[in-house]
Amino acid sequence: MRIFKNKTDLIAYVDTLKSDKKTIGFVPTMGALHEGHGSLISKGLSENDVMAVSIFVNPTQFDNQEDLVKYPRTLDSDVELLTTISEEKIIVYAPTVNDIYGDNVTSTSFFYDGLEHEMEGRFRHGHFDGVGTIVKRLFEIVRPDTAYFGEKDFQQLMIIKKLVEKHNIPVNIIGCKIHRAKDGLAMSSRNTRLKPEYREAAPFIFKTIKAAKEKFGTKSANYVTKWVTQQFAKHDLLDLEYFIIADIKTLKTVKRKSNKKAYRAFIAVYADDIRLIDNIALN
Numbered sequence: 001m002r003i004f005k006n007k008t009d010l011i012a013y014v015d016t017l018k019s020d021k022k023t024i025g026f027v028p029t030m031g032a033l034h035e036g037h038g039s040l041i042s043k044g045l046s047e048n049d050v051m052a053v054s055i056f057v058n059p060t061q062f063d064n065q066e067d068l069v070k071y072p073r074t075l076d077s078d079v080e081l082l083t084t085i086s087e088e089k090i091i092v093y094a095p096t097v098n099d100i101y102g103d104n105v106t107s108t109s110f111f112y113d114g115l116e117h118e119m120e121g122r123f124r125h126g127h128f129d130g131v132g133t134i135v136k137r138l139f140e141i142v143r144p145d146t147a148y149f150g151e152k153d154f155q156q157l158m159i160i161k162k163l164v165e166k167h168n169i170p171v172n173i174i175g176c177k178i179h180r181a182k183d184g185l186a187m188s189s190r191n192t193r194l195k196p197e198y199r200e201a202a203p204f205i206f207k208t209i210k211a212a213k214e215k216f217g218t219k220s221a222n223y224v225t226k227w228v229t230q231q232f233a234k235h236d237l238l239d240l241e242y243f244i245i246a247d248i249k250t251l252k253t254v255k256r257k258s259n260k261k262a263y264r265a266f267i268a269v270y271a272d273d274i275r276l277i278d279n280i281a282l283n
Helices: 007-019 035-047 065-070 075-085 097-101 127-142 151-166 189-193 196-201 204-216 221-233
Strands: 002-004 024-029 050-055 090-093 146-150 172-176 238-247 263-271 274-281
Touching (some): 007 127, 024 035, 035 146, 035 172, 090 127, 146 151, 151 172, 196 263, 204 238, 204 263
Parallel strands (some): 002 090, 024 050, 050 090, 146 172
16 A cells, blocks of 8 residues: 655656556545545445545644544554555555645635535534635645545535536545444544443434434424424433534525425534534435
């Protein structure tokens, strides 16, 4: 497995792959890899000659500096996991902050036709500017044919698609199903930081949004939203930040259901000081 710490060497290697007509898949990550990442990489390997995986904790997408400091950094175990998937067809880009940003660790402002103002955008100031900055930069360095993103971050997936469209970036974006633990909890690098009692409680999130999906078949969006809020108000360990039912194209909160539109429920919950997100298709 080839591991690159700087973009100059990686760009030179990508040049050789391109000259050999190799197709390149790409999964950008912030490390602390888990089975969810593995499923994205495995799908990419089935569709490309080579898979590139970036491992970089991007400082510009954290609105909470304490969360940035606490975010797990586990490069050695990440590489170990990747070798179990493929030793020959995976390349790793694990840059320093300086290699990505130089001396100017700031994000560029992006406009995603309003997608950035909904849900996560309301609660995490500047987050999607940071996401756009790093993803665009990684696309320029890695130059993949196809990039794979999990639907757990569905809003981010939609924003990346908009980024590629608006900036004419020649990469195909593929969204992949949420990978869940056996108890339903969406796989996330943050799960490793959950204290045992909070990890035990966390599957309540998926259980509740599954029930919300059933109710959405016969009840209004407003009714379902109030019901979910009530369920979390009664929970001792989990604090609901938001539950929103949105149009999947605009991500705007639905006021009245239409049979001609597709909807998704989005949720953010605090388990102690760990913020967990999830979502589910409703129709």
